Amino acid sequence: MPADHPPARENPMNTDGASATSTATALAEGVWTPVCALADIVPDTGVCALIGGRQIAIVRVGQGDTLYAISNYDPFSRAMVLARGIVGDRGGIPKITSPIYKQGFDLRSGQCLDEPSIVIPVYAVRLQAGMVEVLAGG
Template structure:
């Protein structure tokens, strides 16, 4: 599926997300965590629900890097999730979905995986 055929949902203005933080949005009934990383303003989107606890909290985690991976640490169990793939580094069976994200005309848009 190309980015043109995806169903994009506008979430917020890109400037509403501070650098190196995340926000939560409800996209087609799914809790999605959207992160803005660095001065270059790269955006990533993953499921917001921590699979170990079932709580919608990943958007509140701390972002950083492990080796060459950009990750968020769950605020509950401290598992690290790769923001590009959704893979849980410590326990791959707890991985989450990564979603397509883009900025169009200053608005962050998400398309579910």
């Protein structure tokens, strides 16, 4: 990690409770929100969805239907970029690497693999009849 990059910080775009939209209601109530078809996500890449004012990265690992959902916010670069990261694994741990400063994040827990004190939010994700859905509240 470059010595000149800024320290990690919390997401300033976190808008919990700030929106009156139906997606914000879905977040608060823990409703599954359809995002896209599985076929719309190229294997070993991510896409971003805006759900209740939150940018959520949905990541497809491999050729199958293994999916993870994490915050799109990179606390090191302070940018919404994780959906554009490099997908892979480190010692069998599925991860995404930030495209900016290259920190890796465990897709299961959100924990930074390079600085374990940093954890980003993770969300439940499922596949229903070929459609990817995210549970981002509750």
